[in-house]
Amino acid sequence: MDTADRTPASLDLAALAAPNMSPVLGRYFDRSWSHGSGHRLFDTAGRGYLDFANGIAVTALGHAHPRVSAAIHEQVDKLIGPVHTIGFSEPTVRLAAMLADTFPDPLDTVLFLNSGSEAIDGALKLARRVTGRPGIIAFRGAFHGRTIGAASVTTSSLNYRTGYEPLLPSVYFAPFPAAYPEFGGDDEAASAACLRVLESLLQTVIAPSEVAAIIIEPVQGEGGYYPAPASFLRALRRLCTDNGILLIADEVQTGFGRTGEMWAFEHAGIVPDVAVLAKAIANGLPLSAIVTSRDLQQRWGRGAHGTTYGGNPVACAAGIAVLETIRDENLVANARLRGAELSGGLRELMADHPSIGDVRGPGLMIGVELVADRSSGAPDGALADAVATRAAEAGLLVLTCGPSHQVVRWIPPLDVTVPEIEEALRIFEGALEG
Numbered sequence: 001m002d003t004a005d006r007t008p009a010s011l012d013l014a015a016l017a018a019p020n021m022s023p024v025l026g027r028y029f030d031r032s033w034s035h036g037s038g039h040r041l042f043d044t045a046g047r048g049y050l051d052f053a054n055g056i057a058v059t060a061l062g063h064a065h066p067r068v069s070a071a072i073h074e075q076v077d078k079l080i081g082p083v084h085t086i087g088f089s090e091p092t093v094r095l096a097a098m099l100a101d102t103f104p105d106p107l108d109t110v111l112f113l114n115s116g117s118e119a120i121d122g123a124l125k126l127a128r129r130v131t132g133r134p135g136i137i138a139f140r141g142a143f144h145g146r147t148i149g150a151a152s153v154t155t156s157s158l159n160y161r162t163g164y165e166p167l168l169p170s171v172y173f174a175p176f177p178a179a180y181p182e183f184g185g186d187d188e189a190a191s192a193a194c195l196r197v198l199e200s201l202l203q204t205v206i207a208p209s210e211v212a213a214i215i216i217e218p219v220q221g222e223g224g225y226y227p228a229p230a231s232f233l234r235a236l237r238r239l240c241t242d243n244g245i246l247l248i249a250d251e252v253q254t255g256f257g258r259t260g261e262m263w264a265f266e267h268a269g270i271v272p273d274v275a276v277l278a279k280a281i282a283n284g285l286p287l288s289a290i291v292t293s294r295d296l297q298q299r300w301g302r303g304a305h306g307t308t309y310g311g312n313p314v315a316c317a318a319g320i321a322v323l324e325t326i327r328d329e330n331l332v333a334n335a336r337l338r339g340a341e342l343s344g345g346l347r348e349l350m351a352d353h354p355s356i357g358d359v360r361g362p363g364l365m366i367g368v369e370l371v372a373d374r375s376s377g378a379p380d381g382a383l384a385d386a387v388a389t390r391a392a393e394a395g396l397l398v399l400t401c402g403p404s405h406q407v408v409r410w411i412p413p414l415d416v417t418v419p420e421i422e423e424a425l426r427i428f429e430g431a432l433e434g
């Protein structure tokens with residue numbers, strides 16, 4: 001493993017950033033990072049941290065992955081682009097075909113953009129233009145991004161919306177079927193109750209014939225790592241099909257094998273009309289995609305949307321290396337197996353730690369909810385923040401999520417190993433004990 005420190009020793013980048021870098025961006029840590037190698041991030045003092053944050057599920061193959069780095073180097077010397085507006089480049093065309101092969105029929109047509117938020121905005125535009133309807137239904141607690149369209153369907157925190165009203169009109173919110181704590185972990189009860197509210201919304205607030213799209217994260221991310229029950233996703237699929245509504249799956253965080261299936265909607269055996277991808281797609285280079293049937297994007301119309309940088313050849317070359325690695329190294333299966341081991345280890349910790357209220361989530365997208373009191377499920381965000389801080393001090397990077405930051409989220413690399421999971425569990429247990 002390459003552990004060379006490439007930044008002058010102990011350089012304090014937070015101090016260097018203070019005079020000129022925008023204070024707008026929130027950060028989980030103020031540490032100064034020098035470089036990454038495999039599953040470790042190294043700070044400027046040369047200390048390595050086991051990286052189970054991955055830039056929030058972005059560097060899903062870890063840092064400086066040899067195959068991804070080689071593909072980037074080769075493409076940088078050949079053609080950086082952007083070329084989209086003047087023609088085609090080989091990595092972009094090849095990645096579109098490879099991505100299409102990972103989707104069930106009829107999803108075979110890919111529009112590349114740059115970020116998750118931008119792709120969400122694009123998907124909302126597509127839905128409105130193609131259906132000729134204004135309404136969008138989103139779920140409470142969702143995070144779909146920061147651009148004005150994506151923020152309009154985001155309710156995971158007031159800070160994403162405050163001061164930006166009026167946001168997009170004709171956006172309606174329904175409750176997300178989070179089984180814990182309200183339904184005591186009972187998926188079916190959560191699913192049935194939330195469907196009743198959605199049906200009532202469609203009976204009394206906006207007619208189905210006015211709704212262009214329903215947008216959902218198959219596992220709610222930022223909002224607290226809540227998996228949508230399969231029965232709920234199936235009911236949404238039926239409702240959309242029966243009413244000519246497009247079902248948009250936001251797979252920005254859940255995609256690329258993260259949940260133990262290539263796409264999280266596959267757990268429910270459904271096919272959405274639109275899938276939105278980003279994050280892990282190019283292991284850290286900016287790239288995102290909207291994937292639909294050919295028919296849908298043909299009806300959207302030539303020139304109905306566009307991009308300068310989207311699908312740039314270097315990011316797409318990285319994307320090809322990502323897909324090839326996931327395929328050749330069976331990483332979807334690895335996410336399933338290692339995810340079961342990690343969830344199992346975390347559930348064992350529950351026995352001795354009443355502060356763990358819930359362990360949930362498929363594959364390597366696991367939420368551990370910390371509570372002040374297990375019987376009421378009252379969230380303990382302060383404890384989760386303290387545990388994440390102590391874990392980092394002990395050499396493990398994990399992040400929090402949820403409305404009170406009460407959930408420690410586990411998003412290890414897809415090629416995480418058994419010894420790394422054991423190391424992380426040991427550190428986490430120490431951090432829980434304080």
Ligand SMILES: Cc1ncc(COP(=O)(O)O)c(C=O)c1O
Pocket residue numbers: 056115116117118120143144145146217221222250251252253254278279
């Ligand atoms: C589910 C989901 N959708 C959309 C986004 C927005 O992506 P980006 O930050 O690339 O704009 C995110 C980012 O965290 C996300 O988790």
